[in-house]
Amino acid sequence: MRDIDILTADTASQGQRVEVYPVEGMHCGACSSAVERALNRVEGVEAAVSLPAETASVRFVEGNVAFEVLEQAVADAGFRLVAPRPHEDRAEQERERLRRDAEKVAVARRRMLVAWALTIPIMVWMIPEMFFGTPWPSAAAFHVGLVMLALPVLLGPGRETMVNGLRSLWNRRPNMDSLIALGAGAAVLTGLAALPHHFGAGPMIMNYAGVGAMIMAIHLTGRFVETKARGRTSAAIQKLLSLEARTARLVRDGQEIEVPISSVVVGDLMVVRPGEKIPTDGVVESGLSAVDESLATGESMPVDKTAGDPVIGSTVNRQGLLHVRATGVGENTFLASVVRMVEQAQGSKVPIQEFADRVTAVFVPIVLAISLATLLGWLVFPGFFHAVVERAAAVVPWVQPDLGRISLAFFAALAVLVIACPCALGLATPTALMVGTGLGAENGILIRDGAAIQTLEGADVVLFDKTGTVTLGEPSVTDVMAAPGGSEEEVLRLAGSVEHGSEHPLGQAVASAASDRGLSLSPPLEFRAHIGLGVSGVIDRVVVLVGSDRLMREHGVDVGPLAEAAGDLESRGRTAMFVASGGQVAGVVAVADRIKDDSRRAIQDLSALGFRTVMLTGDNARTARAVADEVGIDDVRAGLLPDGKVEVIRELQAAGHVTAMVGDGINDAPSLKQADVGIAIGTGTDIAIEAADMTLVHGSLTSVVRAVMLSRATFRKIRQNLFWAFFYNTIAIPVAILGLLHPILAEAAMALSSITVVTNANRLRGARLDPWKPVEPAG
Numbered sequence: 001m002r003d004i005d006i007l008t009a010d011t012a013s014q015g016q017r018v019e020v021y022p023v024e025g026m027h028c029g030a031c032s033s034a035v036e037r038a039l040n041r042v043e044g045v046e047a048a049v050s051l052p053a054e055t056a057s058v059r060f061v062e063g064n065v066a067f068e069v070l071e072q073a074v075a076d077a078g079f080r081l082v083a084p085r086p087h088e089d090r091a092e093q094e095r096e097r098l099r100r101d102a103e104k105v106a107v108a109r110r111r112m113l114v115a116w117a118l119t120i121p122i123m124v125w126m127i128p129e130m131f132f133g134t135p136w137p138s139a140a141a142f143h144v145g146l147v148m149l150a151l152p153v154l155l156g157p158g159r160e161t162m163v164n165g166l167r168s169l170w171n172r173r174p175n176m177d178s179l180i181a182l183g184a185g186a187a188v189l190t191g192l193a194a195l196p197h198h199f200g201a202g203p204m205i206m207n208y209a210g211v212g213a214m215i216m217a218i219h220l221t222g223r224f225v226e227t228k229a230r231g232r233t234s235a236a237i238q239k240l241l242s243l244e245a246r247t248a249r250l251v252r253d254g255q256e257i258e259v260p261i262s263s264v265v266v267g268d269l270m271v272v273r274p275g276e277k278i279p280t281d282g283v284v285e286s287g288l289s290a291v292d293e294s295l296a297t298g299e300s301m302p303v304d305k306t307a308g309d310p311v312i313g314s315t316v317n318r319q320g321l322l323h324v325r326a327t328g329v330g331e332n333t334f335l336a337s338v339v340r341m342v343e344q345a346q347g348s349k350v351p352i353q354e355f356a357d358r359v360t361a362v363f364v365p366i367v368l369a370i371s372l373a374t375l376l377g378w379l380v381f382p383g384f385f386h387a388v389v390e391r392a393a394a395v396v397p398w399v400q401p402d403l404g405r406i407s408l409a410f411f412a413a414l415a416v417l418v419i420a421c422p423c424a425l426g427l428a429t430p431t432a433l434m435v436g437t438g439l440g441a442e443n444g445i446l447i448r449d450g451a452a453i454q455t456l457e458g459a460d461v462v463l464f465d466k467t468g469t470v471t472l473g474e475p476s477v478t479d480v481m482a483a484p485g486g487s488e489e490e491v492l493r494l495a496g497s498v499e500h501g502s503e504h505p506l507g508q509a510v511a512s513a514a515s516d517r518g519l520s521l522s523p524p525l526e527f528r529a530h531i532g533l534g535v536s537g538v539i540d541r542v543v544v545l546v547g548s549d550r551l552m553r554e555h556g557v558d559v560g561p562l563a564e565a566a567g568d569l570e571s572r573g574r575t576a577m578f579v580a581s582g583g584q585v586a587g588v589v590a591v592a593d594r595i596k597d598d599s600r601r602a603i604q605d606l607s608a609l610g611f612r613t614v615m616l617t618g619d620n621a622r623t624a625r626a627v628a629d630e631v632g633i634d635d636v637r638a639g640l641l642p643d644g645k646v647e648v649i650r651e652l653q654a655a656g657h658v659t660a661m662v663g664d665g666i667n668d669a670p671s672l673k674q675a676d677v678g679i680a681i682g683t684g685t686d687i688a689i690e691a692a693d694m695t696l697v698h699g700s701l702t703s704v705v706r707a708v709m710l711s712r713a714t715f716r717k718i719r720q721n722l723f724w725a726f727f728y729n730t731i732a733i734p735v736a737i738l739g740l741l742h743p744i745l746a747e748a749a750m751a752l753s754s755i756t757v758v759t760n761a762n763r764l765r766g767a768r769l770d771p772w773k774p775v776e777p778a779g
Contacts (some may be wrong), residue, residue, distance in 0.1 A: 028176030187212030222751025378409030436714030491587030573626025
């Protein structure tokens, strides 16, 4: 296992640096679009802004752009880009972010409660007029009271919304707050305009001040629920960092001392007792234990560790005492690399989001234009609209056709302002992407680019490298057969004794198998390697041969009794080696690159999910076909060099297939790049990992199935969210234009749409990633 190999893999593609910056002041999809446009206008960078994460992921494509330049660009758009703090502990940064999130939720809750404390009396006070047509205690007192209670709602808890909205409008960058500020502000202004009439001067104007207060109260309620729900979308990163060790026990000057984790440096010798977390990444110097690596791989079974084995920081030592030499600290650890990759993926874009982003960028100006057109339409064509309202009055209780033309026009224009919701569009994709990438990280699936989720969801062909991907990548003994009257243990003992000390991989596999079975091996005398044929040596004063049938023939050994069995093994992709002792054939030992335990099940699951499976390998056709038949792969292309693998993928793409390539070696890097989705096995080389769109920390192929299930579940949520966001706005705005939607109900529906999108994305936590396991309840 080389899970730790991904620690130093650069998370920026093609060597380009990527930084993730917090952004303050964003409230809706129009805000995130404004920040993104501002950053992308800076030469030399490409930016993607995530509203739910409140971050900007910036890729430096040309040289190095100073942070101050980016900061100024964002400031000019009306927001604040927060400087990175590279020397601060990442866990401390996350704890600080959690404190800020908790403070945001508390502030949002306080604003909501204060708003309702002032709005509920308005609602109660309006009941006598609504049901009996008589304001209490008098018309003048009633209308003055509505204004006096409504104004504090807008200027107190609603002040931030009003200021942000009007400032954005003044700067010609209107956003969601602009719609609410205009809607609620205009409603309260009608109350002020209506007061002269009730004191004997001026025309009769409907007082919508109470409606303005209710619009703001409902908006602040939606903002509170949304803020609270959005905090859950980054729970994966919080969970990962919460697992980080806080202290380490070091050996210095022969003494054990306990220090904060920030004091550990590369080369320190750490002491890890049973039940303790391994403080940081390292290599075992001494000791034997089983380590729970579920943090990194998602696998619950502990992994045996002994001297020379790499270990991952924050994983748990379950059994024995370990002495570990630190090899990575701070930002150069597995955990830090996972967090960076998740942050960058959460800030990336999926192709389906592009249309929603284009709509969001122009949404608010269009809504303002529609609202103005609605007002003018009601004033210019009152007959048409009034006819609609009269017909609807029989079934829609809040429609009042007896109101004046101006009041009805204002009523409809106000409803358009507060019903339109760019937030739902802006949150639809990134919230699902945040939860999906976080869930992937918890299960050992690291997603470099969010676009890979959509692409993998639509893939129909999965291609595999053979060695190290479908197989373990190292030869091992698969079969031992003895001649009539002999024993398998003796055959393996003789072969292992002769191969003891051999430098050939097949010989080492035989010697290792004999040692693993506890057989007593004798050092060979007169050892000789017969190039291309096998080896020979003297064991217990008897000449022993291990090798091909040609070696046996050259030494006069008849392999007839075992020739058929050896041929059968060869046809199944094994390398069969005859073993002879004293001139007589003793048996056959077969060696092969053993198939991973879960490969067969994973291929079956992929086939059941509708994928065509193909193996691309540089190995010979017979061995490749044997492996493919054993695991159930549909098609085999053997004898391929790296450019040959790329050509096969291109042929499939030209035929209209969407491809996913799974590999682990340096020679797989070109095909991982060529495929629509490249998936690297985390036990593979850094070059393969760097070329891939996804990295599977665990080396098993079941992780490929989990990645497919994750992509489908995530994209399903994205589609659902986008559907409801577009459906809501498509239906709600026309209804509001016709004057059939009360502004209060419009604002409630708007708030509910954003809450629904975020809540639906959070339901992804209960997604089933293993097809053979029962569905877990949503968490």
